[in-house]
Amino acid sequence: MTGIPRTHPRYHSLIARENIVEGVNKGITSMQGLVAQGRGECFDYLLGERTLPSALLAEKIASALLLLADRPVISVNGNTSALVPEKMVELASVTGASLEVNLFHRTEERVSRIISHLKSFGATCVLGARGNGRLDLEHARAIVDQEGIYSADVVLVPLEDGDRCQKLVEMGKTVIAIDLNPFSRTSKTATLTVVDNVSRAMANLIHYSREFENCNHEELGEIAGDFDNATFLSDAVEELMENLKNQ
Template sequence: MSEIEIPEDHPRYQSLLTRHRIEEGVNRGITSKQGLIAEGRGEAFDYLLGERTIESADAAERAAAAQLLLADHPVLSVNGNVAALVAPEIVDLAEAVDADIEINLFNRTAERMEAIAAHLRDHGAENVKGLTADGRIPNLSHERAKVDADGIGAADVVLVPLEDGDRAEALGEMGKTEIVIDLNPLSRSAQVAAIPIVDNIIRAIPNITDHARELRTADHDQLAEIVAAFDPEAALAAAEAAIREGELA
């Protein structure tokens, strides 16, 4: 089924569209088969959130935009699911906050790296990092330790959507400010993030971009105030409460 064949008035349109993109990502060698499982897990949390951006998530997305605009060297990390779901949106966000885009994979092969890079370029990315892998994240023994020295290796702020917890912890130990998008507020990734965003990535990335464009003319002090006012513990608690209550829209 193509995206065109899914009627937009279908009550499960966004969910079906997301599943289709992940499935197509697997077929194109962009997404690993494990990505199918990860998507299903996230969808369960999103269903309990009412498949909507809750107030605390929107506040986190605004803080994320401010943090990216404040950064000296922001980097948007991309894995297979991110590329399959929001490639054009990632490119838009990178342009809005002047960030690098870097591919980082747990199941890393040269073929997957090249396929994702080509997919990002097809959607307007001009300089995709991650292929050089001349840097390393300390204390990681798997393939996600491989980074570009002038990308994630040199970044001060890293957006790590759909993250696994050990790399999130390792990046934090390197002194990097992390923005995490994760539908599970109890995950290690969300728990260690400076700005945890408990939202579906298909909503979160465009929302961050919209906030960034709105804040583009704000001065340093205004942006810093937005970041300082954000409370990650309160945001996680609000998301957990919404999921446990399961008040479906």
């Protein structure tokens, strides 16, 4: 990995780029993931490369929803496996969620590599290899594990494809998306959208999940409360437009 001094003003962004490139070299991230990373960087830059107060509230609610779930699942793709593998393993441990590999550009080799990669960070069981369930989609994202995403009640989908997000919602699942683009189909169709960089979001989810892990069902329900996802999206759009005006 290229030597990048911590004093560099874009240190975290550059490290993320290096991690994605390393993921491609390891065979866990697709080449198309490089494009997706660049798009995300653009929106993060426009949002000020910080967690908005509304995003922090969404992360707090998301943590409560994961802890309330009977069968929570964290979906893993090539980019997240390169960017935040240790955070996904830790969040799964704290919330009791399963990890499941789900890829648009799916090969059995990539699935196997990602499972091994996550296990190297301490994951004990990672789903996604069986592929014995199917969503109503016409691409490889449809392939899921019956005991994982297919039967989950809450699914956390960082860096998601919009059509799968929509199908999961139509199946009656609570879908928590992490997406820096407040205009995306994923952001608009998810039950709850966290408009934040995936690394910051996962760190905050871990923090709040640890804070709430001893709360009872009623207390978690009060934390989750009644929320309107459109409010989180409109707040992000307002921040984005304000930053553009102030350039």
